[in-house]
Amino acid sequence: MSSSPILPLPSPSFLSHRTLKNGNNAFLVPLGNNSSTSSRKGRRRVVTVSRASTAPLPPFKFFEPHKAEEISLLTELEPADPDFYKIGYVRSMRAYGVEFMEGPNGFGVYASKDVEPLRRARVIMEIPLELMLTISQKLPWMFFPDIIPVGHPIFDIINSTKPETDWDLRLACLLLYSFDVEGNFWQLYGDFLPSPEECTSLLLAHKDDLLELQDTDLASKMEEQQKRAIEFWEKHWHSAAPLKIKRLACDAERFLWALSIVQSRAVNMQIRVGALVQDANMLVPYADMLNHSFQPNCFLHWRFKDRMLEVMINAGQRIKKGEEMTINYMSGQKNNIYMERYGFSSPTNPWDVINFSSNAKIHLDSYLSVFNISGLPEEFYHNSLLSSEEDNNFVDGAVIAAARTLPTWSDGDVPPVPSTERRSARELQEDCYRLLLEFPTTLEQDRQILDSNPDASRTCEAAIKYRLHRKLFLKKVIQALELYQERILF
């Protein structure tokens, strides 16, 4: 990996211009040769050109699927290379009614036909155990597939780690080893993994990119993680290390890349071997191309009997041809945690928080009823049955997050006093405005920075989006409080 993860500029012979319906251009840029992984014939970065930055910003709406709230990048999806399917099919991987495409968030899984809602969940992928890289968390530890010969020094390196805390280092060693085994599936699949330039993981971020986060806690956490990885690499990849170890990760960047792949793609699951049930971390090819959503339409299901991992559509879910299929990576986590592990954030994360300093409190039950939010804090959801407007069956995650984090009092017996509620809501709004002012750049400036730097590294882009998403989140909460003040009389 080059030490500067900047996307190589497209050379004219590779450049492919596509005119979109609305007249914007998307450029398909093949990766440069500076990738430290093997030749990545499988992936091209789809670079998108956003709307002219002078275009008016759309108003913030509350009741709108959150995709529309994201930065309005226009893009074209690029189908995966046929080899991507072939290398799996010949090894008994099965995919039903789905196709793999490249879009703004890298590879993703899309419906290749309409799926009507069913009472029972439906399988869309089956991945054989043999294709997964698996490592157990506790002693006696084990890993699959059984490809490491007894006495190989990588075995000793893995064995020297703490299974409970170092699952990522262990899996990174196993991944690097698999890339090196002649004929191993991962040698081929590696071509379709994101290159260092394509990864959004902050493990690969420069110090300057980390400053763009405008979150010192997160930046120093990432620096610590980078240090941990580099120290591990230096300890085991020293000059006297055997050649069969050295060639797995010639430099620290290669190890950091493997670690970022592992952290952003591994899933935790229980496996049973004989009578033993173990918590394990796994890299599951194909299923690891599913992107995240806070309103996922799919989930992962492990069926040990047939040594298969199944990806299923949530029961009752209708999915239209061309729609993206998604899973929920982590439940109940704030944006900084998503950034730390995956390098992305969302202004509609229903679990994000605001650290208010005001002493004002609003009435939780009243706030919830204004937005037709039902359930307990652990499972707030928009109750469309309570809504008179038929189309308004979506409530933005920021409104739900606000319900969780706004200073509130809740007492079913005491009705809210409208004048007090309005005053409190105003005070909380002012707190949000004050928090917005603490950012050196405005939301609009961030949008312009993103628009005018299409060649910025993925980590830099992710860092700018992160602070932009916090501002969007604050603005949404301000608007939610506005609406609350308007409606509190009724």
Ligand SMILES: C[S@@+](CC[C@H](N)C(=O)[O-])C[C@H]1O[C@@H](n2cnc3c(N)ncnc32)[C@H](O)[C@@H]1O
């Ligand atoms: C498990 S991989 C999913 C497949 C990935 N898109 C790829 O190209 O290989 C996770 C990575 O996908 C991207 N990603 C997934 N969901 C996303 C989302 N909702 N928004 C932005 N990026 C996302 C992030 O780069 C994340 O680290």
